[in-house]
Amino acid sequence: MSRSSLMSFLVVGALWLASACGGKTPPAISPTTPPPRPQAFPGGGSPPSSRPPVPPAPDAPPILAAELPVVSADPLATMDTDEINRQAPLGPVLFGYDSDSVDAEGQKVLTDNAAILKKYPTWAITIEGHSDERGTAEYNLALGERRALATKSYLLSLGISADRIRTVSYGKEFPFDPGHDEAAYAKNRRGHFVVTAK
Amino acid sequence: MRVCFLLASALCGTALAAWAPPLDPTEVISSTLGEQQTEIRTSIGGISGRLPRLAIPAFIMTGVDAELLEAAKTLGDVLWKDLEFEREFQMISQAGAAQVPSTPAESLPYESWNQIGADDVLVGSAVRADGNLQLDVRVINVERKVPTFGKRYTCSLRGVRLCAHTIADELHKERFGLDGVARTKFAFVSDRDGERMGGMIEQRSIKEVYIADYDGFRPSRVTVRGSLNLAPSWSPDSRAIVYQSHQSGFVDIYVQKLYEVQVQLGRPARGTDRAQNFLPAWSPDGTRIAYASSRDGNWEIYVVKIDGTDMRRLTSHPSDDSAPAWSPNGTQIAFTSDRGGSNQIYIMSADGGPATKITSEPRKADRPTWALDFIAYSAEVPGGVEIKKVSIGTRDVVQLTDGPGSNESPTVSPNGRHIAFVTTRWGKEHIAVMDADGKNVRQITFTGNNRYPRWSNR
Numbered sequence: 001m002s003r004s005s006l007m008s009f010l011v012v013g014a015l016w017l018a019s020a021c022g023g024k025t026p027p028a029i030s031p032t033t034p035p036p037r038p039q040a041f042p043g044g045g046s047p048p049s050s051r052p053p054v055p056p057a058p059d060a061p062p063i064l065a066a067e068l069p070v071v072s073a074d075p076l077a078t079m080d081t082d083e084i085n086r087q088a089p090l091g092p093v094l095f096g097y098d099s100d101s102v103d104a105e106g107q108k109v110l111t112d113n114a115a116i117l118k119k120y121p122t123w124a125i126t127i128e129g130h131s132d133e134r135g136t137a138e139y140n141l142a143l144g145e146r147r148a149l150a151t152k153s154y155l156l157s158l159g160i161s162a163d164r165i166r167t168v169s170y171g172k173e174f175p176f177d178p179g180h181d182e183a184a185y186a187k188n189r190r191g192h193f194v195v196t197a198k
Numbered sequence: 199m200r201v202c203f204l205l206a207s208a209l210c211g212t213a214l215a216a217w218a219p220p221l222d223p224t225e226v227i228s229s230t231l232g233e234q235q236t237e238i239r240t241s242i243g244g245i246s247g248r249l250p251r252l253a254i255p256a257f258i259m260t261g262v263d264a265e266l267l268e269a270a271k272t273l274g275d276v277l278w279k280d281l282e283f284e285r286e287f288q289m290i291s292q293a294g295a296a297q298v299p300s301t302p303a304e305s306l307p308y309e310s311w312n313q314i315g316a317d318d319v320l321v322g323s324a325v326r327a328d329g330n331l332q333l334d335v336r337v338i339n340v341e342r343k344v345p346t347f348g349k350r351y352t353c354s355l356r357g358v359r360l361c362a363h364t365i366a367d368e369l370h371k372e373r374f375g376l377d378g379v380a381r382t383k384f385a386f387v388s389d390r391d392g393e394r395m396g397g398m399i400e401q402r403s404i405k406e407v408y409i410a411d412y413d414g415f416r417p418s419r420v421t422v423r424g425s426l427n428l429a430p431s432w433s434p435d436s437r438a439i440v441y442q443s444h445q446s447g448f449v450d451i452y453v454q455k456l457y458e459v460q461v462q463l464g465r466p467a468r469g470t471d472r473a474q475n476f477l478p479a480w481s482p483d484g485t486r487i488a489y490a491s492s493r494d495g496n497w498e499i500y501v502v503k504i505d506g507t508d509m510r511r512l513t514s515h516p517s518d519d520s521a522p523a524w525s526p527n528g529t530q531i532a533f534t535s536d537r538g539g540s541n542q543i544y545i546m547s548a549d550g551g552p553a554t555k556i557t558s559e560p561r562k563a564d565r566p567t568w569a570l571d572f573i574a575y576s577a578e579v580p581g582g583v584e585i586k587k588v589s590i591g592t593r594d595v596v597q598l599t600d601g602p603g604s605n606e607s608p609t610v611s612p613n614g615r616h617i618a619f620v621t622t623r624w625g626k627e628h629i630a631v632m633d634a635d636g637k638n639v640r641q642i643t644f645t646g647n648n649r650y651p652r653w654s655n656r
Binding site: 138141145166174176196 | 429
């Protein structure tokens with residue numbers, strides 16, 4: 001059972017338990033009776049046997065019946081991949097015009113991304129290479145591929161396993177900003193991260 | 199064969215035609231009518247030294263049902279545009295031709311046609327026959343008062359556009375020895391259906407491959423991959439395409455027959471996420487696909503047989519090589535490479551070996567497409583991309599577009615006389631067609647964004 005489905009199973013169990021306990025029947029509360037004290041044998045004499053009293057049976061260890069819903073300290077750990085991708089914890093690497101080299105800003109982004117990928121070692125990712133609309137469609141397919149591969153290469157140098165990374169070029173087909181100015185172009189020249197499995 | 203017109207033609211057509219089932223819209227049957235004279239071009243061209251002026255009066259229909267009248271109008275309109283397209287005739291406007299009453303060929307008012315300047319009159323008459331349209335077409339020379347072209351066609355009523363295209367191609371062939379392109383098609387990529395790609399957080403439109411007639415009519419979607427599908431290329435018989443698709447999460451090339459009930463895809467380049475394949479081009483002899491692949495680290499040109507055997511790498515260079523295009527005889531491949539510092543067009547043998555640079559664009563050249571005596575390509579210029587062509591023999595370069603908008607991805611018609619391309623001049627990305635000298639630009643697509651046009655081979 002995967003971690004997320006186990007979680008949902010437990011959450012459902014907890015909800016069931018909460019409804020079972022929170023109904024009209026008040027929860028049963030055991031009265032706190034004082035522990036039995038040794039009683040003097042009637043007549044003040046010795047007990048009939050010299051054997052020590054049988055110790056009480058050991059208490060049963062507590063059983064974890066259910067996890068109760070809590071707000072996780074680490075939301076990423078519980079999200080599915082769609083939610084993760086909406087959050088986009090792995091920032092994009094932005095490129096200069098007609099460039100496939102990862103600059104200092106991009107290296108910083110990738111250092112942060114590598115730390116996240118190390119924290120979540122089960123995540124698999126696709127790096128998408130994108131370009132702005134300038135230049136031919138065919139050229140931008142190659143440029144997008146070079147950007148994706150350069151991004152991957154830098155992540156490998158930071159110790160992320162190649163098995164976790166796929167790359168794909170979308171060329172200029174899927175601009176993030178449909179504008180036709182430099183502000184839009186700057187956003188559209190990117191190595192874009194998608195978490196594909198966790 | 200006796201010629202029959204107007205009311206007589208109903209009886210005559212029934213008597214002459216044996217029973218035949220209704221035709222498929224993709225079928226047109228033609229037979230030559232009698233009384234035909236040829237060798238007219240020499241006399242007219244020789245005398246006047248100008249294009250023959252052709253008028254097409256409204257087709258004469260036997261019967262008054264709406265379907266027949268609609269078919270007649272479509273036939274006349276499409277045929278007029280088809281004949282105008284190759285610019286072998288100087289077409290007299292339909293409004294001009296309407297000044298002269300439509301008559302059967304026997305009673306042509308020659309004086310009236312002469313007065314509006316017609317050298318030739320195309321007379322058409324049609325009648326229903328066995329659920330199809332039986333159409334007699336004659337071209338009458340006004341000066342000599344004789345028919346120079348005469349054919350009887352049997353067409354599906356739903357296939358009148360194809361009927362008109364067939365008449366245009368056969369008239370061009372008989373009269374001028376020209377291989378017209380009225381029956382050719384485009385493959386192209388479009389997001390016109392507005393469907394969104396699944397499994398994506400961003401709103402991304404899928405792009406599928408479509409085909410349409412050379413005039414943009416009768417578009418139909420031929421891929422249902424629900425993904426990004428680009429760069430279609432036709433088989434030599436134009437009954438199959440090869441294209442690149444992102445459907446597996448990585449880019450690979452797919453071969454698909456167009457007219458099969460069951461869609462079966464071949465993947466000759468056997469791509470993986472570590473060996474992705476792009477920009478396929480079907481060889482003129484039909485046996486191989488050339489394409490670009492990063493399987494050995496960076497983009498190189500490869501060829502593989504359709505069945506996936508005999509994969510061969512043709513280039514070996516640390517720079518990217520891409521966008522392969524076969525020469526018409528299949529012995530050479532043009533491609534794009536930045537081995538000289540910027541993307542330029544190179545030519546090499548189809549077996550690989552040394553490459554020759556044939557462009558020297560100040561910025562970049564890309565997407566070569568090969569006609570008999572020139573290669574058209576996309577050239578980056580300040581502010582966008584424009585279409586240019588370079589002569590194979592002289593290496594002279596001519597710029598064919600100069601805005602508005604960006605103009606790229608040229609594809610040449612099989613007769614080498616026209617070039618289709620992608621333009622942003624009408625807002626979105628649309629496919630346009632122009633003559634090979636850059637003149638007579640006309641819009642072919644009108645909905646969605648449309649890219650990667652490829653003219654069929656037949």
